[in-house]
Amino acid sequence: MKESLARLLDLQNIDLEIDALGRSRVEFPTEISRLEEKLDLSRKDVEGKRKQSEDLETNRRLMEGELEAIQEDLKKHQDRLYEVKTNREYDALQHEIEALKNRMDENETGILEGIELGDGLKERLEEEEATFKELESESLATIKDLKKRLGSVEDNVKEWEEKRAVVEIQIEPRALSAYNRIRKLIKTGVAVVQVEKSSCGGCFRQLPPQLRVEVRRQDQIIRCENCGRIVVWKDEDAD
The missing domain is CATH 1.10.287.1490 (Helix Hairpins)
Structure with missing residues (x-):
């Protein structure tokens, strides 16, 4: 699961690029x-x-x-x-x-x-x-x-979609499903955030100590109780 959570961030970066091209x-x-x-x-x-x-x-x-x-x-x-x-x-x-x-x-x-x-x-x-x-x-x-x-937008979209396909297969199905589902519900398209100074990197709500411990273990999908985003650990972050 740890690898899947890391790849979710990569996948999200790719999706944000595709979103930007779509707006273009x-x-x-x-x-x-x-x-x-x-x-x-x-x-x-x-x-x-x-x-x-x-x-x-x-x-x-x-x-x-x-x-x-x-x-x-x-x-x-x-x-x-x-x-x-x-x-x-x-x-x-x-x-x-x-x-x-x-x-x-x-x-x-x-x-x-x-x-x-x-x-x-x-x-x-x-x-x-x-x-x-x-x-x-x-x-x-x-x-x-x-x-x-x-x-050149169409060519760029195709390139990013090919990159997405490569990353997608590296993610566990349930993590990928959760990501895709949450992403559709969030206007900005940011479904995965890192812990920033003991807070959710999306809504900046302070995370309970026990939730931070669970996030740090990186063995399951943890969602922010406030905004619903998937929260992943940032290695340099401290409890």
Whole structure:
């Protein structure tokens, strides 16, 4: 039984490695998805600002074209002032000229505001593009590494399962059965613990003297009365 108890610790270490690999099967794809989603959102944000900048530039050019047309129309109206023959025609033409001047002022103001907005947006866009490139570089490298590690998980699990099979046959059936049963009941998967300073190494409850004596004999399966784990002796531990 002493040998079986020692091998139980070895078996547990192997099982904890297999558990960690099992978590990797879930955690790695989850982290990959999180990084890809974050990268996609950042990319869309940059693309949105780039589109906004392009729209501002297009709108500015349209307003500049419209301004040129207004200026030409204004010049024609002003030239016609010398051709009118009645006060009524003159007043009507002046009214149209004032309207054109107002439109011209509005366009000029709109163009200046567009330039100011565009310059500010371009500056922010340059900063965000630089930030995105850095994020993209880091994220793609991490994703590549996670995919590589995920690809090796199955091989690693197989290796540890082969090691488990070797250790398993060295353990007495009733000890192995008790270990497997207890391990399923404990969330952390730690079913076997050593005595630590006269206490259970799992829940740290002080072990009764008689129980410590029984554990030290290492000739039977002893479980902690508090947490139910299998308790094995640690050679350097003292009563």
